[in-house]
Amino acid sequence: MEGYTEVRWHGRAQQGVVTAAKLLGETALFEGKFVQAFPEFGPERMGAPVKAFNRISDDPIKIHCQVTNPRIVLIVDPTLIGITLAGGMETSSGVSDGATDGAVFIVNTSDPVAEVRKALDVSDDKKVYTVDASTIAMDTLGRHIPNTPMLGALAKVTGIVDFESLLKNFKDNYGKKFGEKVTAANVSAMERGFKEVGE
Amino acid sequence: MASSAKKLKDQVGLTGNSAVALAMKQINPDVCPAYPITPSTAVIETFSDYFANGEVDTEFITVESEHSAMSACVGASAAGARVMTATSSQGLALMWEVLYIASGMRFPIVMATVNRALSSPINIHCDHSDSMGARDSGWIQIYSETVQEAYDNMFQAIRIAEDKRVLTPAMVCMDGFITSHAIENLTLATDAEVKGFVGDYTPEHSLLDTDNPVTMGAMTMPDSYMNFKFEQSNAIAGAKEVVVEIGKEYGKLTGREYGLLDCYNLEDADVAIVVLSSAAGTTKAAVDELRKEGKKVGVLRPRLYRPFPHQEIAEALKGIGAVCVLDRADSMSGFGGPLFTDIRSALYGIENAPLVMGRIFGLGGRDFNVANAKEVFEETFKALEAGKIEKTTGYITI
Numbered sequence: 001m002e003g004y005t006e007v008r009w010h011g012r013a014q015q016g017v018v019t020a021a022k023l024l025g026e027t028a029l030f031e032g033k034f035v036q037a038f039p040e041f042g043p044e045r046m047g048a049p050v051k052a053f054n055r056i057s058d059d060p061i062k063i064h065c066q067v068t069n070p071r072i073v074l075i076v077d078p079t080l081i082g083i084t085l086a087g088g089m090e091t092s093s094g095v096s097d098g099a100t101d102g103a104v105f106i107v108n109t110s111d112p113v114a115e116v117r118k119a120l121d122v123s124d125d126k127k128v129y130t131v132d133a134s135t136i137a138m139d140t141l142g143r144h145i146p147n148t149p150m151l152g153a154l155a156k157v158t159g160i161v162d163f164e165s166l167l168k169n170f171k172d173n174y175g176k177k178f179g180e181k182v183t184a185a186n187v188s189a190m191e192r193g194f195k196e197v198g199e
Numbered sequence: 200m201a202s203s204a205k206k207l208k209d210q211v212g213l214t215g216n217s218a219v220a221l222a223m224k225q226i227n228p229d230v231c232p233a234y235p236i237t238p239s240t241a242v243i244e245t246f247s248d249y250f251a252n253g254e255v256d257t258e259f260i261t262v263e264s265e266h267s268a269m270s271a272c273v274g275a276s277a278a279g280a281r282v283m284t285a286t287s288s289q290g291l292a293l294m295w296e297v298l299y300i301a302s303g304m305r306f307p308i309v310m311a312t313v314n315r316a317l318s319s320p321i322n323i324h325c326d327h328s329d330s331m332g333a334r335d336s337g338w339i340q341i342y343s344e345t346v347q348e349a350y351d352n353m354f355q356a357i358r359i360a361e362d363k364r365v366l367t368p369a370m371v372c373m374d375g376f377i378t379s380h381a382i383e384n385l386t387l388a389t390d391a392e393v394k395g396f397v398g399d400y401t402p403e404h405s406l407l408d409t410d411n412p413v414t415m416g417a418m419t420m421p422d423s424y425m426n427f428k429f430e431q432s433n434a435i436a437g438a439k440e441v442v443v444e445i446g447k448e449y450g451k452l453t454g455r456e457y458g459l460l461d462c463y464n465l466e467d468a469d470v471a472i473v474v475l476s477s478a479a480g481t482t483k484a485a486v487d488e489l490r491k492e493g494k495k496v497g498v499l500r501p502r503l504y505r506p507f508p509h510q511e512i513a514e515a516l517k518g519i520g521a522v523c524v525l526d527r528a529d530s531m532s533g534f535g536g537p538l539f540t541d542i543r544s545a546l547y548g549i550e551n552a553p554l555v556m557g558r559i560f561g562l563g564g565r566d567f568n569v570a571n572a573k574e575v576f577e578e579t580f581k582a583l584e585a586g587k588i589e590k591t592t593g594y595i596t597i
Binding site: 026 | 210211212323344374376377378380381382383384477478480481483484487566567568569
């Protein structure tokens with residue numbers, strides 16, 4: 001959609017995908033943008049594929065449909081690449097479906113970018129970045145919730161939100177809820193995602 | 200950028216469910232009996248947090264089913280309380296018989312209805328089958344396009360339902376997941392503004408007022424039943440003017456005025472789509488694109504569906520060449536959805552009536568995007584050019 005930056009998140013239930021979209025939306029709103037952040041829920045079970053979406057715009061956002069032509073795609077779980085579930089269900093479409101010309105892909109993986117690009121099977125105009133968000137999450141949080149390192153990587157690669165705003169929103173709005181230790185771990189996860197993302 | 204940042208300085212990002220729960224907190228009802236169900240669960244979850252934290256004075260009653268939830272609403276309302284609840288889908292279906300009791304006894308209960316498909320097959324996603332089934336239950340129905348509107352509608356619903364000319368329960372509908380689980384920008388009213396706007400509730404009668412004893416819910420015979428219904432019918436029909444009045448008053452308070460209909464580029468339109476709730480926004484985006492190509496298209500979004508603003512709709516659509524009514528529910532009548540039959544009926548016999556067709560869309564959460572809206576406009580243009588409708592009713596995106 002003209003005038004909107006559209007973002008699509010792919011992951012599995014319990015990886016914090018919906019929360020990541022929420023944090024991105026809140027940060028952009030904090031920066032004075034019009035935003036949407038919304039999930040697509042499938043069957044409610046751990047490990048099920050989950051999508052979440054963002055729209056970020058300088059103008060009010062009218063549309064209320066799914067993001068089918070994202071400019072930014074975040075793949076929080078690389079095992080979703082190349083999978084097409086049976087039945088042609090909307091929930092099971094491929095991670096690269098509909099991505100715009102010049103779209104940015106950020107993938108949580110330790111594999112080399114060239115291999116990821118091959119697995120994604122996307123045209124040369126697409127930009128592919130990788131970050132080992134799972135390892136970062138285990139190092140910082142001690143749990144496999146790779147959403148916050150992905151946000152750090154997103155801020156670095158796209159500049160769609162300012163990195164400092166991302167940290168500030170998190171500290172201001174979740175510091176109390178999560179407590180000092182978990183908040184610090186997530187901030188550190190975002191910082192490492194920001195530093196370690198590469199192409 | 201700087202100016203938009205300033206303009207948005209006081210905005211917050213909330214999901215539809217969080218916004219509605221916050222509205223309930225600000226209203227601070229006397230009683231809230233509830234039984235949570237997807238996708239309205241978070242309304243009750245969040246409200247129960249407010250209750251547990253002592254942030255509301257509400258009597259929060261957890262019950263064993265939606266039938267009990269609405270029954271408790273009726274009981275509390277008979278006692279003279281301001282009562283609110285929330286539900287969706289099967290929950291609303293289970294409230295069925297009690298919905299009619301609430302409206303027949305003229306209790307101004309306000310319920311957030313987060314629209315979701317009905318079983319079978321089971322599906323948790325959005326369509327309007329649940330609230331459309333309740334369209335003849337004597338409840339006022341207001342449909343919300345955005346999170347902001349769902350929030351704003353809650354306060355207005357209290358005033359409309361409790362107005363002495365109306366005294367009729369009201370449901371505020373928003374689209375399940377699409378609105379209920381989407382974070383959007385919105386501007387909040389202050390607690391003081393809400394308090395001033397909704398005021399205190401003084402019931403006409405209360406079972407607890409032993410100085411003025413009344414009988415409620417008495418048996419009626421053929422000599423009186425019909426008179427009750429006649430009065431109820433007049434009251435709900437008259438609610439239309441109250442909705443306009445309250446919408447204006449709310450506009451003065453917040454700068455966001457609401458009416459019966461939301462007309463988008465209708466004045467000079469050759470072709471229009473009529474649609475409720477969030478899909479109207481998507482259709483407006485399609486209008487923006489088609490207008491750039493010089494195509495005269497528009498959208499009519501009824502905000503108030505019950506009572507049905509038939510004269511205003513006829514006035515708004517008069518002179519438009521062809522109209523397609525999009526229904527997010529099927530009547531299973533073999534003749535389209537409920538909005539279609541209502542709109543077509545409103546247009547019957549008026550001068551310059553448009554050609555009218557109906558299409559079912561978005562059942563069980565099926566996505567409806569800008570391209571889909573443009574295709575509907577295209578098909579409607581074809582009908583206009585041909586001067587007749589090829590297929591009066593049908594499904595899209597199937």
